[in-house]
Amino acid sequence: MRYGTYLVPAAIVLTLGSLACKPPKTAEEIKAETQAAFNEGYQAFKDGKARETNPYVTAKDAKEIPHKIQGWYDGWDKAKADKDAADKAAAEKAAAEEAARKAAAEKAAAEEAARRAAEAEKAAAYKRAADAALKTIHFDFDKSEIKEADRALLQGIADFMKAYPAAKVEIEGHCDERGTNEYNLALGNRRAAAALAYLKTLGVDEARFTTISYGKEKPLCTEAKEACWSQNRRGEFKLK
Amino acid sequence: MTRFLVRTFLFALAALALQAQQTEVVLSASSSAKLVLGMAPPKASGLDEAQVAAEFTAVLKRDLDETGVFAVLQEGLPAATAPAKAWKEAGAQWLLNVRLAKGPAGDLQLDASALDTAAEKAVFTKPYKADRMVPLRRMAHALADDLVARLTGERGVASTRVVFVRQMAPGVKELFQIDRDGANLVQLTRHGSLTLSPSVAADGRLAYITYKGGAPEIWGQRRRDGAHEKLYPATGSGIMLSTPVWSPDGRRLAFVQGDRRGNSDIMVLDLQSGRARRLTDGNGINTEPSWNPNGTQIAFTSDREGGPQVFLMQDDGSNLRRLTGEGTYNASPAWSPNGAMIAYVSRFEGKFDLFIYKLGEGKAYQITTGVSTSESPAWSPDERRLVFTSNRFGSMQIFTTDLSGRQVVRMTELPGCQSPKWTRAR
DSSP states (O other), X not given: OHHHHHHHHHHHHHHHHHHHSOOOOOHHHHHHXXXXXXXHHHHHHHHTOTTTTOTTSOHHHHHHOXXXXXXXXXXXOHHHHHHHHHHHHHHHHHHHHHHHHHHHHHHHXXXXXXXXXXXXXXXXXXXXXXXXXXXXXXXXXXXXXOXXXXXXXXXXXXXXXXXXXXXXXXXXXXXXXXXXXXHHHHHHHHHHHHHHHHHHHTTOOGGGEEEEXXXXXXXXXXXXXXXXXXXXXXXXXXXX | OHHHHHHHHHHHHHHHHHHHHTOOOOOOTTOOOOEEEEEOOOEEESSXXXXXXXXXXXXXXXXXXXXXXXXXXXXXXXXXXXXXXXXXXXXXXXXXXXXXXXXXXXXXXXXXXXXXXXXXXXXXXXXEEEOTTSOHHHHHHHHHHHHHHHHHSSOOSTTOEEEEEEEEETTEEEEEEEETTSOOOEEOOOOSXXXXXXXXOTTSOEEEEEEXXXXXXXXXXXXXXXXXXXXXXXXXXXXXXXXXXXXXXXXXXXXXXXXXXXXXXXXXXXXXXOOEEEOSOSOSBEEEEEEOXXXXXXXXXXXXXXXXXXXXXXXXXXXXXXXXXXXXXXEEEEEOTTSSEEEEEEEETTEEEEEEEETTTTEEEEOOOSSSOEEEEEEOTTSSEEEEEEOTTSSOEEXXXXXXXXXXXXXXXXXXXXXXXXXSOO
């Protein structure tokens, strides 16, 4: 029984040991395992996950010091790669934003140009309408009555003022040289006032007009003859 | 009127004083007789003879000729050293001796004396001193004025000046002044715009209209030799303004303000308070105010009865009455310095002539005639002449005439002149 006392545990140990210890791998097995590992790595490589699923490196090490793992450094720098990727993404984003901004600016510029063109066209139309409407009227010697022939011109001015409600006009009264300087200043004022009164009867607000007299101080023509004097006895209309 | 009486009284005194010597000819302002003056060649030391001849002798001769009371002896002159008797025989009633000397510092000394050749007695002696800045021609003017004062009791006008408007470019006019003999042209304003209607106060201050801000404004000087500043309106503008005229005391400005109904009215601005008062009633055109010498009445042009005519009123607008009767266009009244006459223009056949209305007689006298126009009369300070504008040589130039209209003298050779005003004060 003495030997039996040791035999039972020995048998248990041997049984367990034979269960625990596998027999050494055969060459075939090793080859197959290697092939499998290769295939797995190749597949991972193809999936773009090669570095992450390296079976020899813990996930933590792979993240923090992949290039320091013995036998596995190929110059790849994750921090740099991450930075590069971030920079690239940022650059792409900035480029996209820049392009968007440019497009927006171009659009705005185009709109502005269109608006300007429209405005210029409007101003030109206003100017043309003003030039067409604001014609000089004439007076008889020492008179300030509106002549029959000038009524159509004044109607044209009234129409212009109604078509362009923002328009403001200065009425200038002028005289020929055959009067004293000072009396002609008063006469020019009366001529401007006569034109103003007539325009008022045509329904234009008189607050949109200013009047000014230049007497005989700004003649159009300086010869001493009636053809010249009749040109100088005038009322001019100027946009303000 | 008081001033006129005082003047007459002084004149009578002067006449008595002269008569007491029983040796002289006394001329009244209305007399056409002239005193014949012989001018001995000036004795100059330290001065270039040609300069003295051009800037003193010639200037003095012209001044005296234009006084209307002296005739400078031109022909048959005795030798330079001849005695007074020889001058008397040559026709001179007075003999003028002049000594000019230039000091080491450039200062000038002028000793003038006049001798009555009949009595061989001095009738005038006066020394003049001037620093280097005073030109010889001003000394000649001063001597001419003193000689006239000695003869008539009132200073001559050789030292006076005329302020006027001149066109610089179309639509740009500026104020200028010129000596009475046409020398020494000076530009007074540089507004670069229409600048019109100058008036000169008794102390030389200017007032005028300028369009520099677009609409007309009254500008001028509040103090003698002061800066030019806006006088009216205080704020805003846009109304028609013209013709500011200083009152004789220089405290008020008569001017013309237009409204938007075509009327223009005579206003009076009190410079001290800045308040303006309307004198006429918003009835037609009222313009061209002219004060009487004591500032109680205003002559002006109005078309209230049809065409332009000259009216008078008190300085508060009361007592309105029409002055001119004949003619369809009478304007530009100018009250004479002693108040007895009003010069004005009257249009006939498309051009103007100068007239003088004598208030004492109630009659008008024509001064100028001719095919050219004569406008804008203004009185000389001694009331012997009128300055006016005329186109008799083509463009508008400034002329003077005596009250007979026979002695017309051209003052400028500048085209485009208007609105002359004659003053002692500048």
